[in-house]
Amino acid sequence: MTEDAFIAPVSMEEDPSELFAGDSGTLDAEVRRVLVRLLQRRVILAEKNTAQWRTLVENQQVIESRLHDLFVHLVVDHDRGIAYKRQVRSAELDVPVLLRDEPYSRAETLVLVHLRTVFQRERGAGETSVRVDVEEIEQTALTYFDPEGTNLATRQREIRAAIARLAKDGLIEEASEGRYRITPLVEVVLSNERLSELNAWLRTPGAEVVVDDLPAEPDVDAASESEPERPVEDTPEPPQDTDLFTPDEETAR
Secondary structure (H helix, E strand, O other), X not given: OOHHHOXXXXXXXXXOOXXXXXXXXXXXXXXXXXXXXXXXXXXXXXXXXXXXXXXXXXXXXXXXXHHHOOOEEEEEEOOOOEXXXXXXXXXXXXXXXXXXXXXXXHHHHHHHHHHHHHHHXXXXXXXXXXXXXXXXXXXXXXXXXXXXXXXXXHHXXXXXXXXXXXXXXXXXXXXXXXXXXXXOHHHXXXXXXXXXHHHHHHOOOOOOEOOOOOOEOOOHHHHHOOOOXXXXXXXXXXXXXXXXXXXXXXXXX
């Protein structure tokens, strides 16, 4: 047998299918990066992450399969240019929960409602990029609180913290100091049909809402923190039969 009958060994650096030592993965590097981003972040926006969006759309089936292995859904809204993940939940199947639900506070829900209202109004008027000032958000949210209340500074801090969380969730992006662009995600998070109902409900003191299936972001530290339970009787029930989104699903472990 001649020497030509044997296959010469190829070093790892020259093997295009192996990205690192011991790599047994089958996805291309760019597809892996999109999969990791989906696990790390709540949302991918087509207009902001053009290259990642293209990779996601071209490889949607295999990325979906990898997430399904983790009991996680991939939702791709082509019309709005939004992709996000959602925890699989089943009464028939024992599903380990990778993503946990965390309710929006009253202040966060107030800000969310205002953002959705502004987005609807401006898009209806033909605006393609909807922007809002921090001062406008704050003044509108304050109208939901007791006008006789004296702790204005505390309320303002709650609202500013709410704005920061919604920015982290991807519902708004800072365009300039004190001014934010509202992303199309706000339409997915809060349906148009529930705006008036939620507006009325939010005027109930102590209201807090959980909206189903908001895009998730892993946060091990936040998930490990224990929080005191709120008395059930102190929190009003949210509107019945809502189709709202979960404000936060985070990796629990």
